[in-house]
Every structure is written in structure tokens, then in C-alpha cells.
Amino acid sequence: MPVGPGKYDDLCTYARETAKAEGVAMIVLKGINGSGFAVQGSLQMTMDLPRLLRTMADDIESSLRRGVV
Numbered sequence: 001m002p003v004g005p006g007k008y009d010d011l012c013t014y015a016r017e018t019a020k021a022e023g024v025a026m027i028v029l030k031g032i033n034g035s036g037f038a039v040q041g042s043l044q045m046t047m048d049l050p051r052l053l054r055t056m057a058d059d060i061e062s063s064l065r066r067g068v069v
Helices: 009-019 043-065
Strands: 024-031 034-040
């Protein structure tokens, strides 16, 4: 995973501060700067992120199989 600011880091910071959140994981698809992602949070949040993303992917696939879009 890249370390340091990326092309959507400013937007990620805005989302985190506006939500008063401890962390944010943002995925941008075909944005003004192309597709990309930004993650801000504690080491523990970053370590938990792969499990969370796998759960999200499973939920999305399940919804698609049921025809829920």
C-alpha cells in the first residue's frame, strides 16, 4: 500500500474531518484525477481494512446474485 499523500488525499481529509471520523477509506472510480483510493486512520484501522473490504465484496456479490443493484 502506498505511503504518503496521494491524488485524493485532500478529499479524504475533508471527508474524515467533516464526518469527525477516526478514519476513512475512500475509493474513487473515474474521478477528475482518474481512479484511485485514499486511506487515513490508525494502524489498527489499516490492519482491519483487508477484512472489511473482503466482507464488503462478499456483500456486493451476494446482492448482485439476488438481483439487488
